[in-house]
Amino acid sequence: MATPTASAVPAAPPSLSLPPSQFARLQPHAYLLAHLSPPPASNQPSIRANGRAPAQFRVTSANSGSLTHTNGSAVVRVGDTTAVCGVRAEILHTDDIASWSVSQASSGNTHKRRRLGDLGGKPTEESDDTYADAQDDEDRAHIQDLNLLVPNLSLSTGCAPGFTPGAPPSSLAQSLSHQILSLLHTSRLVRADDLRIWYQPPNLGREDLERHNEDEAMDVDAGPGAAGLSKPREIKAFWVLYIDVMIISLAGNPFDAAWASVLAALRDTKLPKAWWDIDNETILCSDDVSQARKLSLRGFPIASSFCVFDADAAAAYRAVVIPKADEPKRRGFKQTWILADPDGYEEGLSQERACLVVDKESNGQGKTVIVKMEKHGGWIIDTEDLRQLVSMSAQRWDEMKQILEQC
Amino acid sequence: MNDRRRVNGPPGGTRPPVFQSGLQSSNPSDRPRRQRQPAELRKIFLKTGLIPSASGSAYLEFEPSASLAANRSNPKSMIPPSSALKLTCTVHGPKPLPRSAAYSPNLVLTTHVKYAPFAARRRKGHVRDSSERDLGVHLETALRGAIIAERWPKSGLDITITILEAEDDRWWGEPPDSHDASWGIMNVLAGCITAASAAIADARIDCLDLVAGGVAAITEDVGASHSGSGRLMLDTDPAEHASILSACVVAYMPARDEITELWLKGDSSKAVLDDGDSRQGHDALIDGAVDAARGSYSVLSEAVKESILNAVAHA
Numbered sequence: 001m002a003t004p005t006a007s008a009v010p011a012a013p014p015s016l017s018l019p020p021s022q023f024a025r026l027q028p029h030a031y032l033l034a035h036l037s038p039p040p041a042s043n044q045p046s047i048r049a050n051g052r053a054p055a056q057f058r059v060t061s062a063n064s065g066s067l068t069h070t071n072g073s074a075v076v077r078v079g080d081t082t083a084v085c086g087v088r089a090e091i092l093h094t095d096d097i098a099s100w101s102v103s104q105a106s107s108g109n110t111h112k113r114r115r116l117g118d119l120g121g122k123p124t125e126e127s128d129d130t131y132a133d134a135q136d137d138e139d140r141a142h143i144q145d146l147n148l149l150v151p152n153l154s155l156s157t158g159c160a161p162g163f164t165p166g167a168p169p170s171s172l173a174q175s176l177s178h179q180i181l182s183l184l185h186t187s188r189l190v191r192a193d194d195l196r197i198w199y200q201p202p203n204l205g206r207e208d209l210e211r212h213n214e215d216e217a218m219d220v221d222a223g224p225g226a227a228g229l230s231k232p233r234e235i236k237a238f239w240v241l242y243i244d245v246m247i248i249s250l251a252g253n254p255f256d257a258a259w260a261s262v263l264a265a266l267r268d269t270k271l272p273k274a275w276w277d278i279d280n281e282t283i284l285c286s287d288d289v290s291q292a293r294k295l296s297l298r299g300f301p302i303a304s305s306f307c308v309f310d311a312d313a314a315a316a317y318r319a320v321v322i323p324k325a326d327e328p329k330r331r332g333f334k335q336t337w338i339l340a341d342p343d344g345y346e347e348g349l350s351q352e353r354a355c356l357v358v359d360k361e362s363n364g365q366g367k368t369v370i371v372k373m374e375k376h377g378g379w380i381i382d383t384e385d386l387r388q389l390v391s392m393s394a395q396r397w398d399e400m401k402q403i404l405e406q407c
Numbered sequence: 408m409n410d411r412r413r414v415n416g417p418p419g420g421t422r423p424p425v426f427q428s429g430l431q432s433s434n435p436s437d438r439p440r441r442q443r444q445p446a447e448l449r450k451i452f453l454k455t456g457l458i459p460s461a462s463g464s465a466y467l468e469f470e471p472s473a474s475l476a477a478n479r480s481n482p483k484s485m486i487p488p489s490s491a492l493k494l495t496c497t498v499h500g501p502k503p504l505p506r507s508a509a510y511s512p513n514l515v516l517t518t519h520v521k522y523a524p525f526a527a528r529r530r531k532g533h534v535r536d537s538s539e540r541d542l543g544v545h546l547e548t549a550l551r552g553a554i555i556a557e558r559w560p561k562s563g564l565d566i567t568i569t570i571l572e573a574e575d576d577r578w579w580g581e582p583p584d585s586h587d588a589s590w591g592i593m594n595v596l597a598g599c600i601t602a603a604s605a606a607i608a609d610a611r612i613d614c615l616d617l618v619a620g621g622v623a624a625i626t627e628d629v630g631a632s633h634s635g636s637g638r639l640m641l642d643t644d645p646a647e648h649a650s651i652l653s654a655c656v657v658a659y660m661p662a663r664d665e666i667t668e669l670w671l672k673g674d675s676s677k678a679v680l681d682d683g684d685s686r687q688g689h690d691a692l693i694d695g696a697v698d699a700a701r702g703s704y705s706v707l708s709e710a711v712k713e714s715i716l717n718a719v720a721h722a
Contacts, residue, residue, distance in 0.1 A: 272426070286426070
């Protein structure tokens with residue numbers, strides 16, 4: 001009688017234990033917490049359920065220029081999240097802009113005069129600060145007011161079970177599209193100058209005089225008479241960039257992947273040479289690749305997202321707050337972890353998110369510039385943490401720059 | 408009408424760029440030439456399981472034609488000579504039907520085909536148009552015959568296809584007023600069928616057999632002495648042929664020698680096949696399309712085998 005009971009006792013525990021994958025589904029919070037805070041006796045490092053260290057980003061790969069019908073395209077894969085971005089350029093005639101003639105007349109002569117001086121070439125941003133400031137205003141006016149950049153992100157590609165295809169864009173897709181748009185505007189990535197299509201009216205054989213006036217206009221305040229002699233060149237049309245991002249596979253952190261694909265696709269974008277054809281009264285383009293030019297982008301902003309995993313989210317609500325008391329640093333007994341580049345599983349377990357977009361001046365040699373900083377959903381990340389996140393994002397910048405430049 | 412849930416472009420609308428070379432009557436000799444034998448198919452890249460959040464997924468890509476590959480390695484023109492199909496397919500399910508749905512003893516299949524806005528030569532809208540809906544219906548009929556639907560009562564299966572790059576309907580240099588059927592959609596459908604079948608197998612849905620798509624067309628030689636003399640070509644790239652009389656796409660199950668979907672376009676009745684082929688036009692077309700499907704089946708079965716080996720290795 002003793003033998004069967006003895007054999008039954010060791011057989012019982014396996015039937016009650018669960019494989020890790022089921023435990024992860026049933027008790028996701030406890031599962032991640034157990035990974036992040038292993039028992040001190042086990043001597044294991046704190047590691048995330050997906051095997052990464054808290055500050056580690058996923059493996060990223062990028063490839064650009066593989067789509068035929070685009071001016072520029074890129075595929076960026078961050079872990080299991082994949083974003084495909086295609087940039088398509090179309091032409092917006094100034095005739096089609098309702099307020100064009102009015103806004104041009106009111107913008108005054110100063111702009112026109114500067115444009116004359118600008119005929120020789122595009123001055124770089126570093127060369128002339130005051131010039132750059134004035135140009136920024138004009139860039140903003142043209143790119144933002146005329147909607148020259150049209151980013152749209154689509155999640156209804158079957159990328160994850162929750163998104164029904166065919167339905168209007170979900171609120172996540174709408175918010176991501178809008179984040180990309182506002183980041184394109186605030187980072188001033190695309191120069192309006194690249195998107196303008198100019199026309200120089202012929203001056204009926206007075207080229208020499210025109211050249212002369214143009215030199216004069218740079219340093220001397222040219223009188224109205226001089227301006228009448230040389231016909232100023234005018235903007236006839238703009239390029240509009242339709243930037244469409246398809247999230248092919250979604251496994252957390254879509255913004256970083258989407259933004260990286262937008263950046264890589266814009267770096268790949270080539271606009272054909274375009275001119276105003278006076279006979280056809282339309283804009284014509286040359287299909288010669290050697291005449292096409294790439295966009296000259298400002299900077300290289302890279303997004304990195306973080307989320308905060310809290311061991312006991314309710315602790316902060318329960319805590320008795322004594323004003324001005326010396327609050328013991330909770331980090332002594334570590335209760336919260338900041339996880340870089342969260343995957344879908346971690347995103348579902350965290351409330352607080354942070355997203356940083358950083359750039360480095362003078363091609364990575366200069367100091368780090370924060371282009372965008374966003375933090376919401378909690379109060380765990382403090383100033384010190386943010387400082388740390390910025391340096392982590394700066395490291396990520398180096399990594400991403402290498403990946404995107406090689407693609 | 409303004410779509411308030413998307414970022415809209417300039418309210419006045421924009422125009423696609425007009426190329427100067429496109430205004431002049433284009434030289435017919437610039438048309439890309441078919442470098443393959445009439446019965447030679449393009450290479451297909453097919454891989455399953457690229458999207459982990461879906462129960463099954465597949466990515467399919469056609470080999471670029473010779474002219475496109477040349478333009479890509481040594482770019483000369485901003486106008487691509489032809490294009491190569493690229494699409495992803497995801498399968499979600501089987502999952503319970505919503506409570507509000509009517510009782511169904513079978514698996515309810517939903518297919519959804521959407522072009523990316525940058526997929527074709529002309530920018531596509533964000534909302535599905537009629538041709539995309541049509542493709543979805545054709546795809547559904549092709550797959551419904553293969554899936555053993557009664558094993559999942561009260562369940563639904565969503566198949567979503569995103570076309571990243573579509574086939575051309577005709578050569579870009581064709582005069583804009585030339586009215587020709589949209590032949591490219593047939594190649595797209597064949598690709599959709601093959602990819603969807605791979606994704607369904609990747610999702611471990613019971614099927615009678617794998618379904619492979621194939622395209623054949625009867626083309627007319629421009630310099631032919633008498634009209635109506637056609638040649639049967641498998642896996643035609645519409646950009647490479649001046650005149651396609653008729654084309655056919657089939658969804659074919661090789662193990663059972665069954666066709667689940669047949670779509671024949673154009674007039675094949677008057678076509679007389681040369682090189683001593685006495686078959687009727689449509690017979691030859693269907694046979695050719697089945698041959699093409701057999702070709703893509705060999706790729707499909709390899710991809711599915713790989714998917715199963717991967718699953719076994721991870722289990």
